[in-house]
Amino acid sequence: MRFSKMHGIGNDFVLVDARRAPLALAPEAIRALADRHTGVGCDQLLSVEAPRDSSCAFYYGIWNADGSPSGQCGNGVRCVAAWLHRAGALALEQAVRIESPSGPVTVRVLDAGRVTVDMGEPLFDPPRIPLLADARADSYALALAEGPVEVGAVSMGNPHAVVVVPDLADPALERIGPQLTTHPHFPQGANAGFVQVLGRGHLRLRVHERGAGWTQACGTGACAAAAVLRARGLVDECVQVDLPGGRLQIDWPGAGHTLWMTGPAAFAFEGEWLAHA
Incomplete structure (x- = not known):
């Protein structure tokens, strides 16, 4: 192939x-x-x-x-x-x-x-994420082994849990990420995004993806983080999101509008895969 x-x-x-x-x-x-x-x-x-x-x-x-x-x-x-x-x-x-x-x-x-x-357009209604919650809210308290964690929840075509943190180097995130990804309140699982707000137009982000683990970048995760913070009025409509692998630009005026993501795409190599399982 x-x-x-x-x-x-x-x-x-x-x-x-x-x-x-x-x-x-x-x-x-x-x-x-x-x-x-x-x-x-x-x-x-x-x-x-x-x-x-x-x-x-x-x-x-x-x-x-x-x-x-x-x-x-x-x-x-x-x-x-x-x-x-x-x-x-x-x-x-x-x-x-x-x-x-x-x-x-x-x-x-x-x-x-x-x-x-x-x-x-980002989807915040719990049934459309999907998220098990009685009503839409800016944040939801989810019980984890470390105690309750406040998350924002949104779908960008896949479910996301967004947590605002002061320090992305906090070792607790290594444990919290996998727990959020498989949390029972997300019946289809979720991508867990940890976001540090550097300014109204600048975010830093790490994402633990369902089915893939920690990744160098998550495009929908960057969209989700910007959307959650924009809905809370904490960022402007144009936001730069820095991930471990590089930077994305997210543009979202707010409710009633679609969200645009801009960034690079690169070829590494071509090949033929022979080892079919």
Whole structure:
């Protein structure tokens, strides 16, 4: 199986051209491919496929390193757009709708290595995240082994728990992240984002992703952190988000508007995977 290895500020992917036939791999095969010692190694597997929605030009599938499916991936969709541009299927500055497992997004390749994406409007209603809560709130107290933790909750096509912290180097986060990712109040799991506010236009973020663990970057996590803090009135509509792998720009005026994410997408190498599980 031919593949492209790509990354968006360190969040890395194996991307497969499946435009002629949908990709069908068992979870154990995906885990074998994603293994960093005996496979290719990646946070997520992406497939580029024919559209299922007639309003879209393409469909892309997303699978986490543990073989589980994902609804959305912000860094991944930028890589999909860059791959389509290199394949001659997407012109520079051409706005195109492509379909994710959680619905359509609009992408635009700004140059050879930079892509902007309309990620849709953040969803805060608990049933749409999904989150087990009686009513929407700015924050929710979730019980953990260390005690209660206040989280903001939002869906960016996948569920997110956002925690504001004073110090991203706090060793307690290593324990809290995995607990939030699998917390029973998130019936589908959640990406756990820990955000430090450096100013009204500047955030620093770490994310423990469901199905992948700690990653160098999480595009939807950056969107989620900016959206939660914007809804609380703590940041401006244009925010720079620094992750361990690099920087993303998030633009969201607020409720009633869609959120845009802009950042790089890079090719690492091409290969052929032989070790099917």
